[in-house]
Amino acid sequence: MKKALIIFxxxxxxxxxxxxxxxxxxxxxxxxxxxxxxxxxxxxxxxKKERNDKIIEVIDGAFDFSTMAKLTLGKKYWPGMTGAxxxxxxxxxxxxxxxxxxxxxxxxxxxxxxYRKPVQVKKKVRMMTELVSGDNKITMLYKLYKLKKxxxxxxxxxxxxVSLITTYRSQFNEVLQNGTxxxxxxxxxRPEGL
Amino acid sequence: MNGFDLVDITLPKNDxxxxxxxxxxxxxxxxxxxxxxxxxxxxxxxxxxxxLPVAQSQDIGLEDExxxxxxxxxxxxxxxxxxxxxxxxxxxxxxxDKVFDWIIDPVSRGYNFIVPKGGRVAINRFFKNLFFPxxxxxxVLQLKYDKAVIETLRFTMNxxxxxxxxxxxxxxxxxxxxxxxxxGQTLGFYGFGSGPHIVLPFLGPSNLRxxxxxxxxxxxxxxxxxxxxxxxxxxxxxRRLNIASLQLExxxxxxxxxxxxxxxLRDAYERNRTAKIKE
Numbered sequence: 355m356k357k358a359l360i361i362f363x364x365x366x367x368x369x370x371x372x373x374x375x376x377x378x379x380x381x382x383x384x385x386x387x388x389x390x391x392x393x394x395x396x397x398x399x400x401x402k403k404e405r406n407d408k409i410i411e412v413i414d415g416a417f418d419f420s421t422m423a424k425l426t427l428g429k430k431y432w433p434g435m436t437g438a439x440x441x442x443x444x445x446x447x448x449x450x451x452x453x454x455x456x457x458x459x460x461x462x463x464x465x466x467x468x469y470r471k472p473v474q475v476k477k478k479v480r481m482m483t484e485l486v487s488g489d490n491k492i493t494m495l496y497k498l499y500k501l502k503k504x505x506x507x508x509x510x511x512x513x514x515x516v517s518l519i520t521t522y523r524s525q526f527n528e529v530l531q532n533g534t535x536x537x538x539x540x541x542x543x544r545p546e547g548l
Numbered sequence: 549m550n551g552f553d554l555v556d557i558t559l560p561k562n563d564x565x566x567x568x569x570x571x572x573x574x575x576x577x578x579x580x581x582x583x584x585x586x587x588x589x590x591x592x593x594x595x596x597x598x599x600l601p602v603a604q605s606q607d608i609g610l611e612d613e614x615x616x617x618x619x620x621x622x623x624x625x626x627x628x629x630x631x632x633x634x635x636x637x638x639x640x641x642x643x644x645d646k647v648f649d650w651i652i653d654p655v656s657r658g659y660n661f662i663v664p665k666g667g668r669v670a671i672n673r674f675f676k677n678l679f680f681p682x683x684x685x686x687x688v689l690q691l692k693y694d695k696a697v698i699e700t701l702r703f704t705m706n707x708x709x710x711x712x713x714x715x716x717x718x719x720x721x722x723x724x725x726x727x728x729x730x731x732g733q734t735l736g737f738y739g740f741g742s743g744p745h746i747v748l749p750f751l752g753p754s755n756l757r758x759x760x761x762x763x764x765x766x767x768x769x770x771x772x773x774x775x776x777x778x779x780x781x782x783x784x785x786x787r788r789l790n791i792a793s794l795q796l797e798x799x800x801x802x803x804x805x806x807x808x809x810x811x812x813l814r815d816a817y818e819r820n821r822t823a824k825i826k827e
Contacts, residue, residue, distance in 0.1 A: 424614075425614075425617055425621060428614070428621065428623065428624050429614045429618075429623065430623060430624045431624075432614075454801070454804070454805050457801045457804065458801060460797075461797050461798055461801060476619075477616075488665070488669050488794070489669050489672065489673060489716065490794075499616070509617070510620075514820055514823070515819060515820050515822070515823025515824065516816050516819045516820050516823070517819070519621060520621065520815075520819065521805075521812070521815060521816060521819075523621065523624060524624075524629075524811070524815050525806070525807045525808065525811065525812060525815075526807070527624040527625070528629075528807075528808065528811050529807060529808070531626070531628070541807045541808075542807070
């Protein structure tokens with residue numbers, strides 16, 4: 355009996371690393387975050403402002419916004435920027451990204467998310483999800499990487515095969531090819547169509 | 549506003565032969581354009597590596613951090629994107645955007661008020677089922693026989709059990725999904741480059757390859773065979789209005805994401821098409 359127990363316990367112990375591999379970690383992490391967001395969305399007792407604040411709180415712990423900001427300017431622009439410009443850009447970009455994300459959630463509330471099994475790509479992990487909206491399915495591919503301290507974070511999102519980072523990159527590159535960093539700030543502050 | 553769907557143009561019989569000639573010429577142009585490969589835009593082709601100015605960065609860890617992602621995001625190009633029609637495209641984008649604000653949006657909202665969402669979704673399903681030949685033909689042309697079979701099963705089941713396609717029992721009961729393919733994707737499948745980007749009036753973003761691809765698809769569209777041209781045009785306009793009515797807010801939200809509406813829609817369209825062709 356005792357032997358069996360030892361074997362059982364040691365089995366649990368050794369099984370741990372295999373269970374807690376990258377794929378499982380991401381699966382648990384992202385599902386947890388997205389389910390939480392869905393739960394907030396479905397709570398109709400919340401005021402919109404309150405609801406948005408709660409959602410932002412959840413996604414702040416899931417997205418690596420500052421790395422996303424860096425990636426959209428890339429090696430071409432980021433290293434040459436002053437610290438103040440970097441901070442200003444990051445602030446404007448992150449605000450915009452969050453606003454856009456909340457707006458997208460408004461389009462698809464009450465819907466269901468289908469989760470696919472995450473896939474490992476080198477050190478990073480991608481997880482395909484499908485947002486079911488009536489007869490439509492919107493594919494959303496979350497791309498995550500692991501930070502040493504904080505753990506897994508989303509650094510890019512592909513909507514129907516179109517990467518958010520790549521889209522912003524070419525938009526910003528286009529502005530910066532024809533103008534200055536201040537032009538970009540002005541555009542970020544006064545988005546077209548608002 | 550929706551470039552992902554197909555145009556339907558109904559033609560008198562004798563014009564069809566001229567049209568075929570036009571397709572042949574356009575196809576030749578596309579293949580020539582493909583041979584020279586002047587297109588910087590094609591996301592399938594990695595853009596040429598451009599030596600980047602080495603910055604005096606105090607942030608030592610920064611280079612490493614970018615290197616973690618360098619295999620994923622290509623260096624930003626210094627050249628302008630190959631876009632010979634950008635002037636025309638820009639004006640057409642603003643034109644389409646105005647058409648959206650002044651016509652499509654108000655008309656759709658009136659329509660939404662009359663027809664509840666469930667009804668509009670069912671009407672959308674009906675047209676989707678009717679457009680089965682396009683998906684079938686292009687799946688076959690791309691040698692995706694399993695998907696062509698699934699499409700046929702779907703069409704048979706949805707037309708009968710699904711009451712002319714207003715319902716989709718194939719998906720809801722048997723989990724058989726549709727596999728949308730069009731002739732633009734078929735051309736892409738056989739290696740045709742996208743060619744220059746072209747914004748079509750009312751229909752939105754397209755490119756030379758997809759524009760050429762519209763023509764064979766028109767022949768595979770049942771609406772083309774409605775004898776009365778006016779009626780066919782009316783039905784097609786109605787189909788598009790119904791689609792738009794389901795996507796109004798999506799377009800508005802997308803539009804707010806853009807720093808520059810034209811380049812934003814252009815890039816999103818091209819990347820989405822490339823991703824679809826790879827599927």
